Amino acid sequence: MVIDFAVQSFLTGRLWLREHIPFNSNIIDAHIATGNIKVIPGIKKEKSFLYKTIFQCNRCQNNTPSRFTVFDCAKCEGPCVYCRHCLKMGRVSYCTTLIAWNGPEPAFPKSHLLAWEGKLTPLQQIASHELFESTIRNRPHLIHAVCGAGKTEILFKPIYKMLLKGKRVCIAAPRVDVILELEPRLRVAFPTTKIAALYGGAIVENELSQLILATTHQLYRFQEAFDVIFVDEADAFPYTADETLRRAVKKAAKENAPIHSVTATPSKKLLYQMRREGSVSTINRRFHGYSLPVPRYESLWNYSAKIKKKKLPMKLIKWTEQRLIKEEPFLIFFHNIILMEEAEPLFKTLDRRIKSVHASNENRKEFVQKLRDKEIPGLLTTTILERGITIPNVQVAVVGAEHGIFTSGALVQIGGRVGRSSVYPSGDFVLFHHGISHAMDDAKREILRLNKGGASL
Amino acid sequence: MTECLLCDVELLTKPSWKTLLALDDEMVLCRECLSEFKLSNQQIENPTLKKVTSLYEYNDAMRDYLHQYKFLQDIALAKVFKYELHNVLKSKTNIIPIPMHPNRKVKRTFSHVEELLKCARISYSDVLEKKDDETMGKKSKIERLALAPLFRLKPEVVIKNESYMLIDDIYTTGTTLRHAAALLIEAGAREVEAVTLIRARLND
Numbered sequence: 025m026v027i028d029f030a031v032q033s034f035l036t037g038r039l040w041l042r043e044h045i046p047f048n049s050n051i052i053d054a055h056i057a058t059g060n061i062k063v064i065p066g067i068k069k070e071k072s073f074l075y076k077t078i079f080q081c082n083r084c085q086n087n088t089p090s091r092f093t094v095f096d097c098a099k100c101e102g103p104c105v106y107c108r109h110c111l112k113m114g115r116v117s118y119c120t121t122l123i124a125w126n127g128p129e130p131a132f133p134k135s136h137l138l139a140w141e142g143k144l145t146p147l148q149q150i151a152s153h154e155l156f157e158s159t160i161r162n163r164p165h166l167i168h169a170v171c172g173a174g175k176t177e178i179l180f181k182p183i184y185k186m187l188l189k190g191k192r193v194c195i196a197a198p199r200v201d202v203i204l205e206l207e208p209r210l211r212v213a214f215p216t217t218k219i220a221a222l223y224g225g226a227i228v229e230n231e232l233s234q235l236i237l238a239t240t241h242q243l244y245r246f247q248e249a250f251d252v253i254f255v256d257e258a259d260a261f262p263y264t265a266d267e268t269l270r271r272a273v274k275k276a277a278k279e280n281a282p283i284h285s286v287t288a289t290p291s292k293k294l295l296y297q298m299r300r301e302g303s304v305s306t307i308n309r310r311f312h313g314y315s316l317p318v319p320r321y322e323s324l325w326n327y328s329a330k331i332k333k334k335k336l337p338m339k340l341i342k343w344t345e346q347r348l349i350k351e352e353p354f355l356i357f358f359h360n361i362i363l364m365e366e367a368e369p370l371f372k373t374l375d376r377r378i379k380s381v382h383a384s385n386e387n388r389k390e391f392v393q394k395l396r397d398k399e400i401p402g403l404l405t406t407t408i409l410e411r412g413i414t415i416p417n418v419q420v421a422v423v424g425a426e427h428g429i430f431t432s433g434a435l436v437q438i439g440g441r442v443g444r445s446s447v448y449p450s451g452d453f454v455l456f457h458h459g460i461s462h463a464m465d466d467a468k469r470e471i472l473r474l475n476k477g478g479a480s481l
Numbered sequence: 482m483t484e485c486l487l488c489d490v491e492l493l494t495k496p497s498w499k500t501l502l503a504l505d506d507e508m509v510l511c512r513e514c515l516s517e518f519k520l521s522n523q524q525i526e527n528p529t530l531k532k533v534t535s536l537y538e539y540n541d542a543m544r545d546y547l548h549q550y551k552f553l554q555d556i557a558l559a560k561v562f563k564y565e566l567h568n569v570l571k572s573k574t575n576i577i578p579i580p581m582h583p584n585r586k587v588k589r590t591f592s593h594v595e596e597l598l599k600c601a602r603i604s605y606s607d608v609l610e611k612k613d614d615e616t617m618g619k620k621s622k623i624e625r626l627a628l629a630p631l632f633r634l635k636p637e638v639v640i641k642n643e644s645y646m647l648i649d650d651i652y653t654t655g656t657t658l659r660h661a662a663a664l665l666i667e668a669g670a671r672e673v674e675a676v677t678l679i680r681a682r683l684n685d
C-alpha cells in the first residue's frame with residue numbers, strides 16, 4: 025500500500041471539497057481504493073417523521089432549512105440541494121463529495137523550543153498549571169482573566185508540553201483580528217514548530233502544521249484533527265450566536281480532546297457550564313499589577329443629529345485635540361458604520377491622518393499597525409476592534425455608549441484596550457452618551473469589583 | 482424567518498393588507514443591499530439588434546452579486562431581480578436566452594441566464610446552442626470572435642418572420658448578442674431585440 029506523503033500531510037485532520045483538492049484525481053482515487061481516504065457526501069438527507077426531508081451540511085453542520093437551496097442540477101441531472109451557510113468556502117451540494125484522511129496518522133515532531141523569555145506572575149503561573157492539569161485529564165477549562173492579565177502567556181506552557189508529546193494543538197478565535205494579533209507572538213514563542221494561521225483569504229498551506237491558529241469558521245474544514253483546542257475570546261460574536269461554529273469546534277477536536285475557553289467576559293452560561301463540567305481559573309489582576317481603568321461618563325446630547333449636520337460636538341473635539349497635542353494614540357468606538365463614516369471627514373479636519381475601520385475593511389490590519397507605529401494618530405472604529413488588540417498608551421472613547429450593541433461585556437473589553445503595557449498602565453476610558461444605560465452601569469460595577477480583588481459573583 | 486440573501490440580516494416583514502392578499506413582493510434582499518444596485522436605462526441600437534435594454538449598471542455591488550451567483554454558484558440569487566425582469570419581459574414573446582456551452586453548464590450545475598428567467602416566471606425557448614471552442618482551431622480569441630459564429634440553431638428549430646428577444650446577464654462589447662442576432666435574422670427573424678440584466682462600462 026503506497027501512501028503519498030504530500031496527500032497525507034495535506035489531508036490529515038482536514039475535511040475538504042474533493043474538487044478543490046490540489047492533487048491529481050488519479051492519486052486521490054488510488055488512496056480511496058486503498059481506504060486511506062474516505063469519501064463523505066456533501067449533504068446528508070434525512071426523512072423526518074412527517075416525511076419532510078431534513079438536510080445537514082457535512083462540512084459546516086448547518087441544518088437550518090432556510091440555509092439550503094433546492095435546485096435542478098445540471099451535473100447530477102435531477103433535484104439537488106446546496107448549503108448556503110458555508111458557501112464562501114466553495115459550494116457543498118448533494119452531488120459534491122468531501123474527503124478526509126483515513127489512513128495512518130503522520131507522526132508529529134516531539135522536539136520543540138519555547139523561546140518566550142518573560143516571567144509569569146504568580147497568578148498566571150497557577151492558572152497555567154491548572155490549565156495543563158485539565159488538559160491531560162481531557163477536561164474543559166475556562167481561563168477567566170481580566171483584559172491585560174496576559175492570557176496568551178498562560179497558554180504557552182500547556183501548548184509547549186502538548187507539542188512535546190507529539191500532539192496537535194489548535195488556538196481558535198471567532199475574530200480574525202485576534203488571530204492576526206496572536207500569530208507573530210506564537211511564531212516568536214515557538215520558533216521551531218510548524219505553525220499555520222488560517223482565516224478567510226489566507227493562503228492554504230499544503231504542509232502539515234502541528235500548531236494551528238484559526239478563526240472558528242475555518243474549523244468547518246477540519247474533522248477529528250486536534251488533541252486540544254483553546255477557544256480564545258470564547259464569548260465574542262459570532263461564536264455565541266452561531267451554533268454551527270460551536271459544532272465546528274467540537275468536530276475539529278478528536279474524541280475526548282478537551283476544548284478550553286479563554287475570555288475576560290464569560291457569559292453566565294459559560295461560567296456555569298465550566299464550573300459544572302470542567303474547571304475555572306480566575307485572574308482579576310493585570311500582569312503589571314495595576315487596576316483596570318474605570319470608565320468615566322460624559323454626556324454628549326444629540327451627538328447623532330449634530331454629526332448628521334456635519335458638526336462634531338465640542339466635547340468630542342476637545343477630547344480628540346487633547347490626544348493630538350499629547351501625541352497619545354486613540355480609538356473612538358461608534359455603534360454604527362453610517363454614523364462613523366459621517367463623522368470621519370469631521371475628524372479629518374482635526375488631523376488628516378485619522379482613519380476609520382470596520383468589519384469589511386481590508387486595510388484594518390495595516391491601520392492598526394500604523395496606529396501602533398504612530399503613523400496614524402487615531403482610529404475611528406466599530407466594535408470590531410473591541411478585543412484582541414494591544415496598542416501601548418492608547419486612549420479610548422465610546423461615542424453613543426448607551427446603544428444596545430455596547431453590552432456590559434463589550435464595554436469591559438473596550439476598556440480593556442487601555443493601560444495594557446507596564447510603561448503606560450493607565451489611560452482615559454470615556455463613555456460619551458445620550459443617557460446612561462444599564463449596560464454602562466453594569467460594566468462600571470464589574471470593573472470596580474475586579475479592582476477590589478474580585479469578590480465572587 | 483427570512484434573511485437577506487446577500488448579507489443574512491433578518492428581514493422584517495410587516496403584515497399588511499398587501500401581504501394578506503398575497504399581492505406584495507416576496508422580499509429577498511434588505512433595503513441596504515437593494516439600494517447598492519444602480520438602475521440603468523441604457524438603450525443601444527445598432528444595425529443587427531434593433532434595441533438592447535440593460536436594467537442595471539455594473540458597480541461594486543453588481544460585481545459581488547455576479548461573483549456570488551456565477552462563481553460561488555449561489556442559485557438562490559437568481560431570485561434577486563425577478564420582479565424587474567418580469568416587468569420588462571411579461572409582454573414579450575419569442576424569448577431566447579443566450580446559451581452556455583453544455584460542458585460549462587454541467588460544471589456550474591445551472592445556466593445562470595435560464596435561472597433568471599425561471600425565477601421571473603418568463604417562458605422561453607432555448608433554441609440556440611453554443612459551438613465547441615475546439616473546432617475553431619488555433620486562431621486568437623479576437624480572430625475567432627470576428628470570424629466564426631459562436632452559436633448555431635438546435636436541429637429542427639424553425640425561426641418565424643417575427644420579433645425575437647434575446648436575454649443575457651451582462652452586455653459588455655455586444656459581440657455575443659450580435660452573433661446571436663445575426664444568426665436569428667439569417668434564419669428568418671423579422672427583427673431582434675435584447676434585454677440584459679447589466680450594462681458594463683467598457684473603460685473598466
Ligand SMILES: [Zn+2]
Nearest residue numbers: 081084107110
Ligand atoms: Zn455548509
Ligand SMILES: [Zn+2]
Nearest residue numbers: 097100104119
Ligand atoms: Zn447536483
Ligand SMILES: [Zn+2]
Nearest residue numbers: 485488511514
Ligand atoms: Zn442585505
